[in-house]
Every structure is written in structure tokens, then in C-alpha cells.
């Protein structure tokens with residue numbers, strides 16, 4: 001796995017911890033980091049069942065490294081945006097679910113990375129913004145596709161029109177993050193969730209990562225057909241049959257246990 005020093009990857013049993021490690025620049029994402037993210041999420045080691053992405057220092061990420069942006073021409077700009085799309089697709093449509101653990105600034109491209117993950121945990125200090133509006137640019141790392149699905153188009157447009165900053169608590173209410181953690185405890189919460197995710201049948205995690213978003217993007221007729229197909233595939237697996245028998249014979253946990 002080829003990773004720059006600004007991306008630290010550590011495997012703990014079934015969980016891969018991926019840390020953005022550029023705190024002196026507030027984890028601003030330069031090209032090296034984008035390519036590192038693409039490489040890590042394209043080559044998840046065998047045995048890993050869930051990944052966590054988080055940031056070193058006071059912030060998750062200050063977004064795109066603006067110092068690399070100012071000299072780009074049109075065609076370079078297009079290739080750059082498509083590079084982000086490629087890398088973030090590896091997170092969203094890779095081989096394992098990814099939990100984002102957020103704190104401090106989660107802005108611009110940082111918010112785009114978090115939006116590509118499957119579950120978000122926000123520490124109290126987290127704040128969300130899209131400073132692209134104020135910098136005279138537009139989002140280029142997939143936010144216009146992914147963010148409206150989480151918080152709605154009007155809220156995303158407001159963030160860019162007015163520079164609105166969203167707090168961790170507001171982010172929960174808007175649907176951006178699914179869990180709030182006290183300061184310093186986000187990673188622990190992320191690991192707890194990752195361990196649960198790792199226990200699922202792999203076909204269920206696959207369906208949630210790869211089929212559910214396609215169903216949401218399609219019309220009702222195609223969506224319902226895809227649902228029937230994946231429901232039948234999952235329930236026919238030996239793993240599902242074992243889990244169903246375990247419940248029926250009193251060996252499995254009840255809901256909420």
C-alpha cells in the first residue's frame with residue numbers, strides 16, 4: 001500500500017484506522033493526500049471488515065489545500081476534480097464500510113470526504129461549512145451529489161450562499177452525522193460502531209454499500225426490482241440461514257439486547 005506520511009494507516013484486528021496527519025496545515029488536502037486516500041481505499045487488506053477515517057490535531061480537515069489551487073488552468077482543474085471523484089468513490093463504493101470520526105473543522109473538501117463515508121460520528125467541537133461560496137469557487141469533490149442526500153439541497157445551497165457554519169448539534173438534526181460524541185471520545189465511539197458493522201453478514205454490508213444507493217438513485221419500478229433481487233440473494237446465503245436458525249432456536253440476541 002503506497003501512502004504518504006500525511007496519511008497514517010494502522011490495522012487493528014478487523015478494523016483499519018486511517019488518520020489524516022497534516023495538523024500543521026489543519027489537515028488541508030493536497031494532491032498527495034487525495035492519491036493516498038485513493039490508494040488506501042482501493043487496497044483494503046484481506047481480513048479488514050470496516051475502516052475508520054479521522055484527523056490528527058484540532059480539526060478533521062480544512063478542505064482542499066488552497067495553495068495548490070491558484071495556479072491551475074481549466075483542463076487541470078477538470079482533471080483535479082475528477083481525481084477527487086475517483087478517490088472518494090473508492091471510499092463510498094469500496095470493499096468495506098467506512099466510519100468518519102469528525103472534530104473541529106469539517107469544511108469544504110473535508111466535508112466531501114466525510115459525506116462519502118457510510119456513517120459519521122461528530123465530536124462536540126465539529127463544525128461544518130462550505131467556504132467555496134466565499135472563496136469564489138464551487139464544490140468539486142462530490143458534495144453537490146452526496147450532501148443534498150444527507151441534509152437536503154436548500155441547506156447545502158444556504159451554506160454556500162451565506163457561508164453558514166453548522167454546529168455538531170445542528171448537524172445531527174439535519175442528518176449530516178448519525179452520532180454525537182463528547183470531545184476526545186469520537187474514535188472510541190467509531191471503533192464501537194465499526195466492531196458492530198464487522199459482525200454483520202458480508203452480503204448485508206455489501207447490499208447497504210452498493211445496492212441501497214443505486215436503489216435510491218433509480219425510479220420506483222427499478223428500485224423495487226433491485227430490492228427483490230438483493231433481498232433474495234442475501235437470504236439465500238448460508239450465513240443468513242445460520243443466523244435465522246440461531247434466532248429461531250434461541251441462540252441469537254433479541255432486538256435491543
Ligand code: 1HE
Nearest residue numbers: 024025026028062063064065066067105108109131140141
Ligand atoms: C490551509 C488551509 C487550506 C488552513 N489550504 N492551507 N477551505 C477553506 O477555505 C478553509 C480555510 N481554513 C480555515 O478557515 C482555518 O484554517 C480553519 C478554521 C480550518 C482553522 O483555523 P486555525 O486558526 O486553527 O488555523 P489557521 O491559522 O487558519 O491555519 C494554520 C495553517 O494551516 C496556516 O498555514 P501557515 O503556514 O500560515 O501556518 C493556514 O494557511 C493553513 N491552512 N487551511 C491551505 N484549506 C475538491 S474541491 C474542495 C474545495 C474546498 O475544499 S474549498 C474550502 C477550502
